[in-house]
Amino acid sequence: MFKAKINVQFKEGVLDPQGAAIKGALNHLGFEAEDVRVGKMIEVKLKAASLEDARTKVRTMCEKLLANPVLEDYSFEVAEESL
Amino acid sequence: MFKAKINVQFKEGVLDPQGAAIKGALNHLGFEAEDVRVGKMIEVKLKAASLEDARTKVRTMCEKLLANPVLEDYSFEVAEESL
Numbered sequence: 001m002f003k004a005k006i007n008v009q010f011k012e013g014v015l016d017p018q019g020a021a022i023k024g025a026l027n028h029l030g031f032e033a034e035d036v037r038v039g040k041m042i043e044v045k046l047k048a049a050s051l052e053d054a055r056t057k058v059r060t061m062c063e064k065l066l067a068n069p070v071l072e073d074y075s076f077e078v079a080e081e082s083l
Numbered sequence: 084m085f086k087a088k089i090n091v092q093f094k095e096g097v098l099d100p101q102g103a104a105i106k107g108a109l110n111h112l113g114f115e116a117e118d119v120r121v122g123k124m125i126e127v128k129l130k131a132a133s134l135e136d137a138r139t140k141v142r143t144m145c146e147k148l149l150a151n152p153v154l155e156d157y158s159f160e161v162a163e164e165s166l
Contacts, residue, residue: 001117007124022125025148031140032130034084041090041124042105047115057114065108 002046002054006076008067009039042066045081054078085129085137089159091150092122125149128164137161 010016016037023036044061048054055078067074093099099120106119127144131137138161150157 009124009126019125022127022149026127026129026144029144029147031144033127034130035126035128037126039124039126041092041122042102043092043118043120043122044105044109044116045118047117061109061112061114064112066105 001081002048002051002078003081004044004046004054004058004076004078006042006044006058006062006066006074007039008042008062008072008074009037010071011073014071040066051078051080054080084164085131085134085161086164087127087129087137087141087159087161089125089127089141089145089149089157090122091125091145091155091157092120093154094156097154123149134161134163137163 018038019036022038023033026033026036046054046057048057058076058078062074062076063069101121102119105121106116109116109119129137129140131140141159141161145157145159146152
């Protein structure tokens, strides 16, 4: 069993309305937030034959389903998990 | 200027409908996903007097606004950023 941690975020320059709303709320509460970006952290446990195979599968998952390549960038780490 | 990376996730045992939907979609695409959890990754750039002060501010942000302590756990890293 392998565990992947996938981070999906809007590309630089793409408007992030959720981040802008959080920035406004933080500043309203008295914090000095200069910039806020909100992304997704997706953890997937998957079966694969090897670490290499798991990495290939996770990359395919990102490209087919988890990230929108027009607007979003993704990065991930995969590690083997003992049962 | 300090940069905080904050990860907010549902606690173990709390139903994660977005994760369940992604798991269903991945399995439909032919992947063998056993478990999927979806959380938020929030990056905040903030002003603070010191790293210690920045960490205190980020913890307060999480407790007041960014995480719902009933349903969610949070973790964060803070680093100083050169301008």
